[in-house]
Amino acid sequence: MTTLATSTGARYARILGTGSYRGSRVVTNEQMCTMIDSTPEWIEQRTGIKERHWATEDETPLSMSAAACRSAMDMAGVEPGRIGAIIVASVSHHRPSPALADYLARELGCPDPAAFDISAACAGFCYSVALAESLIRAGHAGDDGLVLIVGVEKLSEMINIADRGTAFIFGDGAGAAVIGPSRTPGISPTVWGSKPENVETIQIENWLAGASNDTGYPFITMDGRTVFKWALAEVTGHAARAIELAGIRPEELDIFLPHQANDRITDALVRHLHLPENVAVGRDIAEMGNASASSIPIALDRMIREGRATSGQTALIIGYGAGLTYAGQIVVIP
Numbered sequence: 157m158t159t160l161a162t163s164t165g166a167r168y169a170r171i172l173g174t175g176s177y178r179g180s181r182v183v184t185n186e187q188m189c190t191m192i193d194s195t196p197e198w199i200e201q202r203t204g205i206k207e208r209h210w211a212t213e214d215e216t217p218l219s220m221s222a223a224a225c226r227s228a229m230d231m232a233g234v235e236p237g238r239i240g241a242i243i244v245a246s247v248s249h250h251r252p253s254p255a256l257a258d259y260l261a262r263e264l265g266c267p268d269p270a271a272f273d274i275s276a277a278c279a280g281f282c283y284s285v286a287l288a289e290s291l292i293r294a295g296h297a298g299d300d301g302l303v304l305i306v307g308v309e310k311l312s313e314m315i316n317i318a319d320r321g322t323a324f325i326f327g328d329g330a331g332a333a334v335i336g337p338s339r340t341p342g343i344s345p346t347v348w349g350s351k352p353e354n355v356e357t358i359q360i361e362n363w364l365a366g367a368s369n370d371t372g373y374p375f376i377t378m379d380g381r382t383v384f385k386w387a388l389a390e391v392t393g394h395a396a397r398a399i400e401l402a403g404i405r406p407e408e409l410d411i412f413l414p415h416q417a418n419d420r421i422t423d424a425l426v427r428h429l430h431l432p433e434n435v436a437v438g439r440d441i442a443e444m445g446n447a448s449a450s451s452i453p454i455a456l457d458r459m460i461r462e463g464r465a466t467s468g469q470t471a472l473i474i475g476y477g478a479g480l481t482y483a484g485q486i487v488v489i490p
């Protein structure tokens with residue numbers, strides 16, 4: 157019988173560098189409330205959001221992700237020519253084909269990477285961490301075993317300003333990470349999955365429907381209360397399971413960085429996990445809004461650059477959103 161060769165890669169993987177880019181237009185709650193029937197206090201009390209970053213017309217998913225990726229490669233000390241694979245997590249790339257990852261490869265000057273996009277909404281970055289880690293350990297990430305992942309969103313184009321229940325939530329930006337081989341474990345087993353019965357809880361309309369909107373873009377629709385209840389009832393358990401699978405206790409975590417969907421959900425997760433006070437909790441939503449796939453890497457990059465997350469510390473990251481999808485793992489800070 158013919159025996160095929162199979163690939164094997166590094167024993168472990170870890171994050172080597174991060175980068176981020178925020179849309180440059182800051183929209184405060186006061187400004188938001190000139191567009192929707194609400195009050196700044198209501199928005200802040202219900203979500204923790206004080207302001208959000210929206211992209212300008214010139215800031216595109218490609219330009220924002222390129223900026224975040226350059227910054228991540230710089231921190232990692234990795235040249236574009238060494239990147240073996242690029243994974244983009246986004247719901248904002250407006251072309252079915254080619255993937256945003258292909259445009260990004262050209263923009264960054266990566267000569268021959270495997271390149272593809274994934275659609276896992278607000279869980280997209282953590283899905284990408286799982287994929288990158290698997291590619292590296294399987295030996296599918298090029299000669300140097302380096303994967304560039306980026307979560308990027310420009311959701312301001314897709315909000316329905318007439319829907320006061322969702323219009324104020326979303327923000328625009330990109331967050332990237334270079335993931336590569338490691339001598340020690342740097343990414344724990346991923347807890348991931350989806351809840352098919354709630355597939356319609358958060359959706360983006362199809363393009364034909366979008367064409368008749370004022371903006372010409374499809375709108376986001378969301379049953380916020382159902383998302384909220386699911387996060388409290390089930391995402392809490394997935395987060396606890398991620399800690400368990402990493403073989404650590406909650407008090408051994410240094411950082412907790414959930415998807416920045418709503419500060420009240422973050423509070424509930426912190427309570428459920430019994431995290432001690434010394435665990436630094438990511439609360440980037442106050443200034444950023446909910447930037448979907450980019451929310452975790454943008455917040456992570458900020459914590460690293462501000463010295464609130466330091467090399468060798470452990471962070472639980474967990475994303476959850478449309479699908480309903482979720483994914484979480486513990487990562488070691490580069």
Ligand SMILES: CC(C)(COP(=O)(O)OP(=O)(O)OC[C@H]1O[C@@H](n2cnc3c(N)ncnc32)[C@H](O)[C@@H]1OP(=O)(O)O)[C@@H](O)C(=O)NCCC(=O)NCCS
Binds near residue numbers: 193195203322418
């Ligand atoms: C969207 C969200 C903030 C709404 O908060 P909520 O407490 O669930 O509010 P509800 O939708 O139940 O609405 C409560 C009331 O506030 C009103 N309301 C909704 N939006 C409002 C706004 N912007 N300003 C003032 N009142 C508002 C509703 O009309 C409703 O009034 P009623 O009781 O008279 O009918 C909350 O559900 C949420 O954050 N969910 C998670 C969403 C999320 O994370 N989505 C991203 C995907 S990861």
